[in-house]
Amino acid sequence: MTALLSMESLTGGYGEADILQTVSLSVAQDEIVVIVGPNGAGKSTAMKSVFGLLTIRGGKILFDGDDITGWAPNRIVQRGICYVPQVDNIFREMSIQENLEMGGFLKTGDLTAAYDRVYELFPDLKERRKTLAGSLSGGQRQMVAMGRALMLDPKLLLLDEPTAGLSPKYMEQIFQICRDVRDTGVAILLVEQHAKQALAFADRGYVLAAGKNRHEGTGADLLADREVAEMFLGG
Amino acid sequence: MNLFELLNFYVVPGIVLGSIYALGAVGITLIFAILRYAHLAHGDMATLGAFIALAVVTSLGVSPYVALPIAILGTAAVAVGIDKVFYEHLRERPKIVTVMASLGIALMIRAVVQVVWGVDTQTYTRGIVRPEDYFGIRIRDREIYTILAMVALVGVLHVFLTRSKWGKAMRAMSDNPNLALLSGIDNKKVVMLTWVIAGGLCAASGFFLGINTELKSMMGWHMLLPMFAAAILGGVGRVEGAVLGGLIVGIAEELSVLVIPSEYKAAMAFAILLFMLLVRPTGLLKGKVL
Numbered sequence: 001m002t003a004l005l006s007m008e009s010l011t012g013g014y015g016e017a018d019i020l021q022t023v024s025l026s027v028a029q030d031e032i033v034v035i036v037g038p039n040g041a042g043k044s045t046a047m048k049s050v051f052g053l054l055t056i057r058g059g060k061i062l063f064d065g066d067d068i069t070g071w072a073p074n075r076i077v078q079r080g081i082c083y084v085p086q087v088d089n090i091f092r093e094m095s096i097q098e099n100l101e102m103g104g105f106l107k108t109g110d111l112t113a114a115y116d117r118v119y120e121l122f123p124d125l126k127e128r129r130k131t132l133a134g135s136l137s138g139g140q141r142q143m144v145a146m147g148r149a150l151m152l153d154p155k156l157l158l159l160d161e162p163t164a165g166l167s168p169k170y171m172e173q174i175f176q177i178c179r180d181v182r183d184t185g186v187a188i189l190l191v192e193q194h195a196k197q198a199l200a201f202a203d204r205g206y207v208l209a210a211g212k213n214r215h216e217g218t219g220a221d222l223l224a225d226r227e228v229a230e231m232f233l234g235g
Numbered sequence: 236m237n238l239f240e241l242l243n244f245y246v247v248p249g250i251v252l253g254s255i256y257a258l259g260a261v262g263i264t265l266i267f268a269i270l271r272y273a274h275l276a277h278g279d280m281a282t283l284g285a286f287i288a289l290a291v292v293t294s295l296g297v298s299p300y301v302a303l304p305i306a307i308l309g310t311a312a313v314a315v316g317i318d319k320v321f322y323e324h325l326r327e328r329p330k331i332v333t334v335m336a337s338l339g340i341a342l343m344i345r346a347v348v349q350v351v352w353g354v355d356t357q358t359y360t361r362g363i364v365r366p367e368d369y370f371g372i373r374i375r376d377r378e379i380y381t382i383l384a385m386v387a388l389v390g391v392l393h394v395f396l397t398r399s400k401w402g403k404a405m406r407a408m409s410d411n412p413n414l415a416l417l418s419g420i421d422n423k424k425v426v427m428l429t430w431v432i433a434g435g436l437c438a439a440s441g442f443f444l445g446i447n448t449e450l451k452s453m454m455g456w457h458m459l460l461p462m463f464a465a466a467i468l469g470g471v472g473r474v475e476g477a478v479l480g481g482l483i484v485g486i487a488e489e490l491s492v493l494v495i496p497s498e499y500k501a502a503m504a505f506a507i508l509l510f511m512l513l514v515r516p517t518g519l520l521k522g523k524v525l
Binding site for chain 2: 073074077078083085088089090091092093094098101102103105106148152
């Protein structure tokens, strides 16, 4: 299995402090990989490091044959990684369609094929494409946010806590959409607070604690691990 | 006083003045929304636009309306230039630094206007224009042109912002700057576009103030407060709000003469500004909170 993304003993953080210490992880072409861990473990930081949003002091990040360590976010977007932040991830005062159009901003030429692809994944959005994104429910906003990120046909999608604050029903729906997205050939790396559900649905998982790798394995293996269970899953 | 007197002496002049304010307020609101600071040189930029038009009229001997597009382009270029030379270097600093810098720019522009064109009052054309009578409403041609030009310019801007790719990029940058950057929208181009639009509208505002009254080096500075009042009244970041706010401030100023001495007309704008900031800082159309 060749990795699409591989992070090799990465050390770095915001400003002076190193939040991540020699963190390594990888994502293959057709995989959903989840990062779980207690609060302050550096989950979101690990993800943001892929997108060039923090200062890296050691290690490197390889993506699809390129060393992308230290690249600026707009260059990374063009290379095929799109990122969905946890909060403020939509343009509230623009319609669903306009949100998608902004997602495809860097694309030259016709966006029709990209719209069709996104609307096929999110049929609910197609019916309401003229609606202002800010007036949608939490789950639908998350769909708009993911749709926006998919407009550039990325090879890898980064999702920062996509189910935060959503009802169990929507959580299940978002997970199902993630599987559908993966089946179209897009790898997904996501950070999740709901460790149990996320490990059950992901292909593989990493457990981070205090900015370091703690455990890794398939979702099922991690769920079965006693130490992991005691750590996060309420014993 | 009958209805026609009220309309002819207060409401019509109020709408004309309001249209002039609206042209400036739209630029102020766009700069607030995209660059996130109060641009205090806006009035003096309008003065510059008015005098560029005067220069074209006197040197080429053309009608002021022919000079207007040239003044719009010239002032837009100056606005972009000022941003590149001054404001761009302050982008990462606290916004108050840029606000203060813009006050300095205001004084510089005014000084240039005074050196080049002098401090005396000037006009585009000589002579008195009598208003025409339309079913009892008395209005001058230049007043009609002022209102129509405002509606046309703001209409074109509206279509640009809602239909074109770069117009939408401007709205995206105003809505959520981080996400706009994550989407690969070029911030520098959006900023440049903002100055082209704000500068051009400034010139139109100064020009129409000049053609309806006269040209003075302080003309734009005196419009600054009403223009800000209009932008905040309408809701910061709302183009249609700035137009509504401009018209309300203009009409309120003209009507205020009925109860207070006309020298204190400008206090109306100040009162509206203060009232809105205290009572409803998001403005009539729910803009951003400052």
